[in-house]
Amino acid sequence: MDKSLSTSEEPIDNHETQFLELRKVNVARGDRVVLHDVNLTIRAGEHVAILGPNGCGKSTLILAMTCQVYPIVKPGMTVRIFGRERWDLTELRKHFGVVAAGPRGDLAGELPGERTAVTTGLDAVIAGFFSASTLWPNLHVTGEMRARAKEALERMEAMHLARQMVGTMSAGERRRILIARALVHRPRQLLLDEPSNALDLAAQREMRETLRRLAREGTGLVLVTHHLGDILPEIERIILMRAGRIVGDGPREEMLTEARLSELFHVPVRIGRDEQWLHSW
Secondary structure (H helix, E strand, O other), X not given: OOOOOOOOOOOOOOXXXXXXXXXXXXXXXXXXXXXXXXXXXXXXXXXXXXXXXXXXXXXXXXXXXXXXXXXXXXXXOEEEEOOEOOOOHHHHOOOEEEEXXXXXXXXXXXXXXXXXXXXXXXXXHHHHHHOOOOOOOXXXXXXXXXXXXXHHHHHOOOHHHOXXXXXXXXXXXXXHHHHHHHHOOOOOEEEEXXXXXXXXXXXXXXXXXXXXXXXXXXXXXXXXXXXXXXXXXXXXXXXXXXXXXXXXXXXXXXXXXHHHHHHHHOOOOOEEEEOOEEEEO
């Protein structure tokens, strides 16, 4: 998926288009293979959770989906995103949004830190059009970009953060800004890596309710987590990962059982239910 490759002629506006198709995908990080023979298809607009213990390869799978790491080239290996094998990466980012792990989006260095005092919430969201952490002087911002950024903040119920400096925001507020950045292109699919990481209980609740609203509005969600509490009621398909492999893929009722999760995490797992939500201990 080299940046120099032009896009194919396959259309992506058909509502039946697959968001993702991976076949025989293996990914190495350094000298170690961390994804093994991954076969996965996700429909555009589908709500999916990828669940597994720390170090099982979930975040690497997200990086493979977003072309930030590349598979080992082998016969039969296929990577298609929205039906295409070739993409200009700048164009690709217009079709799905990515929210990395950590309150600052640490996986991708998305947001400026406390020392960058000049970046407001609105500027950080607008900078998402350029995949930049802040609005550098050489960037040309249009009126439409500003309008779309405000629209994204409104969807996140975060307009009160538009003029606040990012460096002074709480972890929950930063997460709202990160998701708003991912929404500026009005993507059909949103990828979230450990969305509740570093959030307190109140911020977790607010974030989960916000994601439920996005799901109901038609934005497809691919959520990576090791917390059952992150799995929204709208998510009906669960993918289980262990040691770099997909070991389960099916409806939540079949995947989220005490027996399966005990085997997945190698500890006895008990599951509790509170209306539509699950929790474990």
